[in-house]
Amino acid sequence: MKAEVNAPAVWLSRFPWPDEDSHKHSRGRLGVVSGRAGHTGAARVAARGGLRVRAGLVKVLCPQDAVAVLGAALEAVMIHPFEDPEDLREAAQPMDAVVIGPAAGLGRATEDNLQALARTGAVLIVDADALSLFAGRSGELFAVLDHDDVLTPHEGEFERLFPGLLLKGREAAAAEAAQRADAVVVLKGARTVIAAPDGRVRVNPNGSPWLATAGTGDVLAGMIGGLAAQRMDSFDAASAAVWMHAEAARAVGPGLISEDLPDRLPGVLAELFEG
Template sequence: MLCSMSFLCTISDERVIERPVLLVPPADTHKYARGSAMVFSGPALHTGASRLTAQAALAVGAGLVTLVGERDALHEHAAHVTAIMLREEDAHLAIVDERVRAAAIGPGAGVSSHTRDTVMHLLKKGVPLLLDADALTSFENCPAKLFEHLHDQIVLTPHEGEFARLFPAIDLADRRTAARLAAEVSGAVVLLKGPETVVAAPDGRLAVNRHASPWLATAGSGDVLTGLVCGTLAQGHTAFEAACIACWLHGDIGVQGGPGLTADHMVGLIPLVLAECLSEGKG
């Protein structure tokens, strides 16, 4: 079952990411055709970050999104979400079946061997995967073990602190060169967050997003970005395209949201941002 593309990704000759064009889903689509995504939860009392990720993935257009975690964590999620499905984590991740088009892990996951093991299991499943936050920091002392298993349909979304933990030998003074080198060394698409977000692919492609706002510097903002990338990946886009589309949409949320923006409010702005990307019904 193939997913239909949901966006046209636009990058200028100067490698600047421009507003993506949103395509209307075909009339005969269904939720699985729009793409199924799985977001891995943190433990009880650390569930907020993954919930933001799941909510953003659903709002950006994945047809269904499942939060996966321990039973206690799922009880917390159940008190907050309705449209998002909840599944208990199993040791060998049998729940990640062939219908799952993308997964994300890291926000609130905890820096631990459990997080490392889950990442390794997910990599073996071969599902397009996004690693953020604690999923990156958990490999601080063994980045080579992670890089060995990465490929160009994996997205890493570090902020500068996480970047420095995973790539201690790469100088962040020139962020574009840093992202390009990190993509080359890791074998994955690297989305380096900041006022100017840089997206680099292991084959040398590079794009920057300047459409953003300092109001985005608020707790949980990166978790929403993770959901936007994961939800876009689930809709069948390649990792590089999904990362580029998502960081423009995320930046636009900051521009539209302005003062008082919180990560909870960011999720509610996604339909508004998407509506402005709509291609007047040409699906």
Template structure:
């Protein structure tokens, strides 16, 4: 599913108009889809349609007309004056002109007033994604009234009070149970804090050609398996462990090896054929005591680590590494190898005072996986200067020259050329110690098998989230490993490949 900006949607509408499709036709399709969704979700109860003066209001007028034809008990209100409506909005309003009442009636007492009731369905068609100012006056009062009511709310495009491109919102924005948008997602539907008040988002087709979006939009998508599943690699009857890649994970000091052990086990679960934990001699006993299929190898200095790491297909470094000068030296040495590597946590923070030095070392086979705090340390002010988190991650990837995974409830995976995927698949139970270390190991595990950095990162972030949904409440990072085989088996079976060592049957007749 593509993610677009407000202006790109305006441009798509214009291009369709140039090709002969009228704005009124698009508005009719949008309003009809809204009406059908309301009928599907809430087939009974009064329906209150609140329209604004723009195209969102036009969609609302159309939805009113269709729901009236369906026999619903329906009521129509306008924020503003009918004589100020223009173009297609004016045309849509003219068809229901006699039914339009001023929105101020929702705020009145007595016989002139209209009171919301429990079970009502409110269609919020006041302001759309193009809003760029705070709510005020009677619109502010109406928003507060709706939020304090027990009515069900569906918003058209985005809830009134939400800014479509930034994912920000005013404090009194209408809180929707559902949102219907058209053709593609907008930033506000998936980036916090706005995403939390959109409710269930429904994307409806209204007749805009996909080729139009291909012409005007960047490659920014919701992170879903249809993007990356075809890039995953699987063993066949000729595979052996060395063909499946060698993953090396560099551990922290003795007493701080848990993060590296989590990463190593996760990489092994993703299919890396041989996984080795590198550590200083004092750390080896505690690692060896807790790992069976993962090997350990000691090194005495950075030069020896460099020599040992040359044998690896991919690397992980940073979790619990320590924010020290030695960590800086290790990062510099490992990046000189030019092999795929995931840098996380301390391997990023250690460059807080001189991020440009790190950027000079990074290469296209790298993936860096900062959370917001780490991101701001090495990309100071980028978030503040960017319109939204997606653009911040894209700017950072271009600056770093590698894939950036900006972690959070709305993780953004961005590549240097501008491609980006946004992941909202997962649960809040991932907010637990070690979950980021697991993710780092997963990404490098796929890269060890030859999967490209963007696809490895996109797949790992989604699979990480899927495991968290499988685990649910009480999840700890070690639990994630137990859910991966079942999840990966599903993807393997859906890939259409067959492993003949599993499936070959021999029949012997007497």
């Protein structure tokens, strides 16, 4: 296995720029599953991350009790309540990609929601609680994934799904994890590793210490989902999102909070477009 350095040169030619005929429905539809009323912040920042990377339509799918909270905090992002997993599946059916996990909760409802989403055909970005929920039974998670789905664990979540694998080193561990899961794996950290199930591995060189704060991983999940919704290959979408996420953090610098990141992405995108 030889890891590649993650930089625009390896994915920029496949970046989904709009053209003169583009409209919101041609630019991809992203869904983000929210937690209940007191746990909506993670979904909000994920949705804004997806919107800022130019997904044409972003919709937060939420329990009924979260509608009022979300409605007071979101503008361009749409809101769609659901009652149960089957209702969620129907709401997510038109989506090209869906993020599930940020502040979703560690109960059976999150597992049932994930299984329902797996029947939609959307690219799934599985993060946070939707990963930790499967500690000690990772095979049940892998059974519902497709090869274009994306898992986004930090090292703690990775260890819960792949006990002991990190002893092989981060690059080898991520590569083996992607093969076991038959999905893209984003092993987050100072040098984030992106691995595809076909054996490709990229190591991100521009990580920022300012990202070590709550919610930044939720923004990254939304960015990956936003690019995947635009039909960018999942491995490239994850690679591009990781690099841009770090560039946005560098632009903010000390004092960064997760809410800052989406608003810095237009500058990062402009530099990529001009380059």
